[in-house]
Amino acid sequence: MSTQITIRDVAARAGCSIATVSRVVTGNGPVSEEMRRRVVEAALTVGFPLARAFPETRPVISILVPSLTNPVFAAAVAGIEQRARTAGMFTILGQSNYDPAQEEDIVTTLIGERPVGMIMTVCDPASSVALHRVRKAGLPVVTIYNEDTPEGVAAVMVDNRSAIRRAAEDLIALGHRRILFLAGKFISSDRSARRYEGYRDAMAAAGLTAAPAIEVDFIDATRDIDLTEVLVEYRPTAIMASNDLLAFTVIASLRRAGLSVPEDVSVTGFDGIDFARLISPKLHTIQQPSQVMGTLAASLLLDMAAGHKAPQRLCPDAIPLPGETIAPPRRGEPPLTLIPTEKRKLRQ
The missing domain is CATH 1.10.260.40 (lambda repressor-like DNA-binding domains)
Structure with a gap:
């Protein structure tokens, strides 16, 4: 007994x-x-x-996101807050900096605030101690952006794998064969890992060899990436970045190397943040309806907390946003003689 x-x-x-x-x-x-x-x-x-x-419980929705430096999460939070206000509620926010250990600490604090429930993006929902703690506490929970959530966990996400596969197929149709995938570390983001899988799917279907992912730190890599060694080793005609912020850093690194985008190397992103449409050339990317996703997550959470709905999984469409950073590959090899001779190690 x-x-x-x-x-x-x-x-x-x-x-x-x-x-x-x-x-x-x-x-x-x-x-x-x-x-x-x-x-x-x-x-x-x-x-x-x-x-x-x-x-x-208090009239509060707790929110956990990896980082507010990426506007995609800020947009989702805006959607959550807007829906919370209409329900007469407030929000409490924590960010984990893409660190599973920080997720655990922050979630413990957020549970102690006695919220009606929690909306969270975790590094890996399949192994997340933070997500397990919220469920163990008996709180309604909705993950946002995470795909491979445990059975019985509500989720709002896009199909990252199929969206990236279509983008890679577009590059292949333009004639690209040497395509690299630069990603935030997989241990920090299940989304990043799923997008790499989509890239591999497209390469395999076209009979091409997928290169190993270039994994970088999400926070550090948005400040600077030196692609010198990567360019020399692989001579890519296109680089796919796992999010828009990394794509911006890739473009800056290519320009420092004396290469033009898209004339020498095509670049794609993922997220569709507003800034992607303002840079020149405009970034070729995929848009997640982040603010709508935040609103959906908050509505679902409130319905669950009120006992009106069981956990559901909602998957709005990711929308391709054609830009100016892709073009057919240049004939012959890229002019790598313009790459600076001083080499800095790629930040891992």
């Missing part, structure tokens, strides 16, 4: 009084942030149904 977990077990695990646990659960009375975190972690560890123990 199983033993029922009680508030006493939580207090013993957290090393505090039962009264302190009660203050965390009810939100009544002063509790330090450190103690709140300890109580939440203890409740999750011993299996105490923390969310169901809340006598009253």
Whole structure:
């Protein structure tokens, strides 16, 4: 016969009084942030149904995103906040910097805020401890952008693999054969990994050899990438970046190497952020309807919290945005003699 977990077990695990646990659960009375975190972690560890123990949730939706430096996440947050306001609610936001360990820490804090539920983008939903903690706490949860979510988890996402495959097929149709894929580290983003799979699908279907992905740090790589060694080794006629911010950095790196886009090397992105339409030449990319996705995620979460809907998976279309950064490959080899002689290591 199983033993029922009680508030006493939580207090013993957290090393505090039962009264302190009660203050965390009810939100009544002063509790330090450190103690709140300890109580939440203890409740999750011993299996105490923390969310169901809340006598009253706050009118808050908790949000976890990898980074607000990428406008695609800012747009989603805007959609969530707009829907939350119409429901008379507020939002609390945390960012993980594409780090699974930071996801865990931030989620613990967000659970302690007693929200009605949580909307989150995690590095890898299949192995995410943060996502597991939210589910264990009994909170309604919707992932946004993540595809391979566990059974029973609501999700709003696009089909990254098929969208990138179509983009790669467009490059192949133009005559490109040496195509590289530059991606944010797969351990930090299931989206990045799925997009690389789409690139490989297109290359295999065309009888071409897919090059190993060039994996870079999402945060560092948006500041600078030196592609000198990559260009010398592979001599690509096209480079596909796993998001628009990385595509911008690729273009800057190619220009420093004395190469023109798209005359010497074509470049594509993914996300369709507004800035992609403002640069010259305009970036050839794929648009995710991010603000709409945020609104859908918030609506789904509120319906789940009210008991009106079971978890669902929504997949709006990703929209190709033709740009000016792709063209048929130049005949002959790219003029790599213009590449600077001083080499800096590609940031991994």
